[in-house]
Amino acid sequence: MNITRAEIDAMESRYRAALMNSVTGYKPANLVGSCDGEGVTNLAIMSSAVHLGSHPPLVMLVLRPVAAAQHTLENILATKHYTLNHVHSDFYKAAHQTAARYDRDVSEFDEVGLTPLWRDGFTAPFVQEAAIRIGLELREHRPLEINGTQLLIGEIVSLDVPAGALMDDGSIQLEAAGSVALSGLDSYFETRLLDRLPYAKPGNG
């Protein structure tokens, strides 16, 4: 079925949000860890991390203008440090619960039962339960006037990967690590590898 722009604009807002959050396809499921100047930790599930470059290693995060993202944004702007932690199939329910609108002085780690992991010289908490953890230092913050979203560009300063999931060519076997994919606002998926394909060159097709 074809849906026109006028039909999208006329949709009930929660229906439209569910649809628009589904149309781009599968999304990564990550927990973003941060901390304010007083040591109050924050943890927020986000599905908007994008690879921006390898050299230097850069990750972009899109923060929607919603209450749940506000504490994360303030913490990152204040301390410049944040973490990205994969969500795995054994704790996706706890990860999802971080999206609830907790007060600023409440730590989502405590509320959902995940464990902060600290590293020397790094002011943001990692998630102990995550097998893949990225430490990021803020490089750029770009608010987008078009709809009030915020782009954060961070440089990878440290990376944890399970040795068993790291392949000889540098790629990570995400299914071996137990990472889940997200779609829409609330659907969590396990995966099954279909294929790895060779580098594409004209004439292969």
Place this chain on the structure above:
Amino acid sequence: MNITRAEIDAMESRYRAALMNSVTGYKPANLVGSCDGEGVTNLAIMSSAVHLGSHPPLVMLVLRPVAAAQHTLENILATKHYTLNHVHSDFYKAAHQTAARYDRDVSEFDEVGLTPLWRDGFTAPFVQEAAIRIGLELREHRPLEINGTQLLIGEIVSLDVPAGALMDDGSIQLEAAGSVALSGLDSYFETRLLDRLPYAKPGNG
């Protein structure tokens, strides 16, 4: 294992690219369709589409500064129209092959064996074989000085979704549509729904 930033910087470049393309987690697999002013069509697989907003419905695309993305970028800037088409498990090999470095006057549709679908008043081709197709009109183009990537923000002007995959709440059942997820540069995945979780509120945890 912990990998430091110095170790990342010292990696062989293809190894580093494979690793850095894996660290954010699963990615959506989409084909971006475009056309130049002379009617030469272009099709490029991209894994960087991000939901940016629902009202208005906006999608952001990150274009890496590589040859394969150059024709797509030029076409979109010239015509302002482009399409995003889901990759499904029955044609992921053809989709992957669009990443090869074809000459400007060659259409990836012809080379990989996919079918352009045209709509009245819209200058970019959709992919007939894709069940989920988005027509986009360019709203903003932001080059990022930090590493030469280009952000394209587009507004959804039309949307095709199979009626059988559209749920009562507006979300799309991506596994029913056959959409695949990507990781790294070359790994394609089918999915299995683990769970849909209720809207998170304090006290659920």
